[in-house]
Amino acid sequence: MSPRSGQVEPVALSESKLQVVNHRMANVAYTESTNSDPRPMGVEISLVVIHGISLPPGRFGTGLVHQLFLNTLDPSTDESLESLDKVRVSAHLFIERTGTMTQFVEFDRCAWHAGESEFEGVSNCNDYSIGIELEGTDDLQYADAQYLVLTHALEALLRAYPRITSSRIVGQSDVAPGRKTDPGSAFDWRRVRNSIGYCR
Ligand SMILES: [Zn+2]
Numbered sequence: 001m002s003p004r005s006g007q008v009e010p011v012a013l014s015e016s017k018l019q020v021v022n023h024r025m026a027n028v029a030y031t032e033s034t035n036s037d038p039r040p041m042g043v044e045i046s047l048v049v050i051h052g053i054s055l056p057p058g059r060f061g062t063g064l065v066h067q068l069f070l071n072t073l074d075p076s077t078d079e080s081l082e083s084l085d086k087v088r089v090s091a092h093l094f095i096e097r098t099g100t101m102t103q104f105v106e107f108d109r110c111a112w113h114a115g116e117s118e119f120e121g122v123s124n125c126n127d128y129s130i131g132i133e134l135e136g137t138d139d140l141q142y143a144d145a146q147y148l149v150l151t152h153a154l155e156a157l158l159r160a161y162p163r164i165t166s167s168r169i170v171g172q173s174d175v176a177p178g179r180k181t182d183p184g185s186a187f188d189w190r191r192v193r194n195s196i197g198y199c200r
Contacts, residue, residue: 018152020160023107025093025153033069033104035090035112040127045107046163047129048154049114051091051172052136052183056080060097060135069094069104088112091131093153099145101153107161117175119168125175130157130164138184147188151195158196166196 019026039045055064056078064081067073069090075081090111095101105111113131117124132153136142158164171187172180 018156020107020156023109025101025103025156028093028101028103030103031066031070033090033111034071035069035088036105036109037112037126039108039110043128044163045128045130045161046168047119047125048157048164048169049117049125049129049131049172049175050150050169050183050187051113051131051133052138052142052187053094053133054135054137055084058137058140065094065133065135066102091133093130093132094135095132095146095149095153096135097143097146099143099149101149107157114172114175116179117172119170119175129175130161134183134187136183136186138181139186141186142183142188147191147195151192154192154196166193169193169196 018028024030053065054060055062055068057080064073068084068087071088073081073084075085090104091113092105092107092111093101093103107130110126111131112126113133114125114129117126119125122128132150134142134146134150136146154169158166169192172182
C-alpha cells in the first residue's frame with residue numbers, strides 16, 4: 001500500500017508493515033490489561049470490532065483511556081467520568097489521534113470491549129473478536145494518522161487470523177445496535193475498506 005502524497009506517516013511505520021508475532025503486534029508498545037479472559041475452547045478469532053472512545057468525551061491525549069484499561073482511572077477527577085466507576089473494560093489495540101498504537105491484551109485472549117453483542121446470530125462478540133479502539137467521538141473526523149495505522153493493523157490481523165475477512169470488520173454499533181453508536185458517522189468505512197480491499 002502506498003499512502004497518498006501529503007499524508008503524514010508516523011516514523012516508525014513509514015517503511016515497515018505491522019506483523020503479528022505470538023499474538024502480539026510486533027514493535028508496538030504492549031501494556032498488559034488484566035481485563036481479559038482466555039478465549040473459549042475451540043473458538044477461532046473471526047471478527048474485528050472497531051470502536052471510538054475519548055476521556056473525558058471529546059478530549060484527546062489525556063492518558064485517561066490507558067488508565068481506564070489499566071484500572072487506574074480515578075473517576076472523581078471529572079464529572080463526566082463518574083459513570084466509569086468500577087467499570088472494567090479493555091481493548092486489544094488503542095490508536096490515539098497521533099497514530100500512536102498500544103496493545104493491552106494479547107490477541108489469543110478475549111478483551112472486554114464489545115459487551116452484550118451479537119454478529120450474524122452469534123452472541124458475545126468478545127469471545128471471537130479483536131477490539132480496536134480509536135481515540136475519537138462519533139461525529140468528529142478521525143485523524144489521517146489513525147486511518148494509516150489502523151489499515152496497517154488490519155492488514156496484519158487479516159494475515160494472521162484468516163477467518164477474519166473484510167466483511168467481518170465491523171463497528172461496535174453493528175454488534176450492539178440501539179445500545180452503542182461508536183465509532184459513529186465520522187468513521188469512514190469506505191476509506192478503510194478501500195485501503196485493505198486488495199488483500200482479501
Ligand atoms: Zn465501543
